[in-house]
Amino acid sequence: MMSTASKILAILREAMRKRSLSALIIPSSDPHNSEYVKDEYKCRAYITNFKGSAGTCLITMNEAYLWTDGRYWLEASQSLYPEWTLMKDGHPDVPKLEKWIQLNLGSDVLVGMNNHLSTVAEWERRRKMFNLVPVPEMVQPLMPLVENPVSKLYARPEEFCGMRCGEKAAALIEEMERQKCDALVLSALDEVAWLTNLRGSDVPFNPVFYAYGVLRRCSPPKVHLFVDAVMSEEQGPSLELHPYTALEPYLRTIPAGTTFLVDEYQTSQWLFTLLESLGMRIKGVACGPAQKLKAVKNAVEIEGFRRCHVRDGVALTRYLAWLHDTVAVKGDTSVTEYSAAQRLEEFRREGEHFVQLSFSTISSVGPTLPLCITSHHVKAPQRLCRINCILWTAGPNILTVRPTSRERFVLGSQETRNARRTRSFSRGTSRSTARCGQLAQVVILLTCWRVRRCGSAG
Missing domain, CATH: 3.40.350.10 (Creatinase/prolidase N-terminal domain)
Structure with missing residues (x-):
């Protein structure tokens, strides 16, 4: 019996066959080039089961591929339907989507894409590499109807x-x-x-x-x-x-x-x-x-930035003080990634002019550190303890600005942290190299954070 994912791919390939297409590109965006889209435009997520904000699909007559960057490699590998193959975009051994088409299908084949979902620059770049042709939206008609309130x-x-x-x-x-x-x-x-x-x-x-x-x-x-x-x-x-x-x-x-x-x-x-x-x-x-x-911000907006960061700094300080007192001092083991994220939101909501979060707070600890780009903690929250290293990304929407914080810190006293480092080093040197992949992933993600943080400082 065919799975739902296989049925969808079969329908899409039949539509491709009628248009003489060798491949079909399905991006994550909408007609406004948005990274975050409303439900009716989540076509890529629907056909792949990968919910990350970035990724591009390529469907051929025999295979189905998803390209996504290093932030989502681990999540995609765990969530993709088995009919799909993960292509680690940015990995030195993985060609870009356009290059893959040239190498495996050739430059003369017809490749379809909904031109509502491509910018002018992106379309022109791809058109120079292969025969890109506009096609009507093929995935949306297969998706459940989504209610769009006014x-x-x-x-x-x-x-x-x-x-x-x-x-x-x-x-x-x-x-x-x-x-x-x-x-x-x-x-x-x-x-x-x-x-x-x-x-x-x-x-x-x-x-x-x-x-x-x-x-x-x-x-x-x-x-x-x-x-x-x-x-x-x-x-x-x-x-x-x-x-x-x-x-x-x-x-x-x-x-x-x-x-x-x-x-x-x-x-x-x-x-x-x-x-x-x-x-x-x-x-x-x-x-x-x-x-x-x-x-180019005017004086009113700049002052809004200052006031907003002061208010958000107060919320973060209150949160860190609560976290330290509850987990590191009192040793409360009932606190999880999820409940800690909720507590941070409570502190932020108490601030003046708060509207909403700018994204679901991402909180990671222990074995979920490699998943620190996703808000996985809602479904399977890990408990916090004194020796945990915590990574989180969070930000509110405030009437003046949208500040974002990306931080990592270790709970417990300095002596506890030093002992933790010593034990981790001793264990790490004796374990198999299979674990190095996870550690490397954390390093990659932390590096991405630092680059993005510096790049978005303005």
């Missing part, structure tokens, strides 16, 4: 923004004029939220909402927002609302020959192709004006 949007108070929507639109228009462009389409959800000073909850742990924004050179500036949502309050004259699906009909009303400024690393290939078919001129850039302006 989004509820709320305005971010001006005291935290420093600039009104109209002022941000005017700044974007100035940049458009310098680039000699007439219009701009924003696809990235964080950019739309930044421009409109609105927040939502379409994606868990992310204060964003599914929408497109269109801005044209005019005075006074007006942002056309394409979204299916209920507004918590009346919006000003700088914002005009349209249904989410009305983007294409609206673009058709814009005269042919209009020059659009397009961020090739955020805009989907579908939208790019649509603009071309409507006779628009397109000026592609590697970094759009909204991304640049959003990155």
Whole structure:
């Protein structure tokens, strides 16, 4: 009897056969190039059973592969359906997906991909390596229907923004004029939220909402927002609302020959192709004006950063004091990874302007250290004790900013920690080399943390 995973692959391969495709690429993203997506776009997770936030599938007529980076190698190896093969992206012995296609299938074969789920830059890069063709979404029709409640949007108070929507639109228009462009389409959800000073909850742990924004050179500036949502309050004259699906009909009303400024690393290939078919001129850039302006914080935002980190620092200090007193001093063995993460959330919720966590707190201790990128502790929590080394990553959504903490520390006194190191070294030198793989994985993950932490410091 065929498993569910095998049945899905059989259906997809039959659809590929009808289109003469040798391979099908299924990414993790959505039409807005998001890393974290709502349930209806979790196609890759549905067909592979791998729930990590990053990964790309390749289905051929005989095999099925998943590429994912070092953060998720262990999790993917444990969760993938048996019909799938893990490809450790970044490993020196594993070719990139595109290179694998060239080496094993050739450059002349037809490879399908939904062009709603690929950026312009990514599509062009792959198109140069093999025959990439757009195909309709094949996985979503196989997934259970997902209820999508109407989004509820709320305005971010001006005291935290420093600039009104109209002022941000005017700044974007100035940049458009310098680039000699007439219009701009924003696809990235964080950019739309930044421009409109609105927040939502379409994606868990992310204060964003599914929408497109269109801005044209005019005075006074007006942002056309394409979204299916209920507004918590009346919006000003700088914002005009349209249904989410009305983007294409609206673009058709814009005269042919209009020059659009397009961020090739955020805009989907579908939208790019649509603009071309409507006779628009397109000026592609590697970094759009909204991304640049959003990155330069005004005085109000900078002060918000400072105040937020002070409040979050208080919560973390209270948490560490509680953890030390409960586990290291009193020796309470009832505390687990999960209950400790819940306690940290409680301290954060008590802070002013707290909205929600920015992701499920990742807490790892003992044998689960190699899984420190995932929130596995909810299902199988490990107990904490005095000699534990704890790794955790956590962060809240606050009205001013989204701070993230990645820390590791050892419970117990200095003498306990020194004794633990000595015993660990003695045992480690006498054990088989099979355990080295786990230790190497921890080193890799810690290195990734450090690189990401330094890279995101700004």
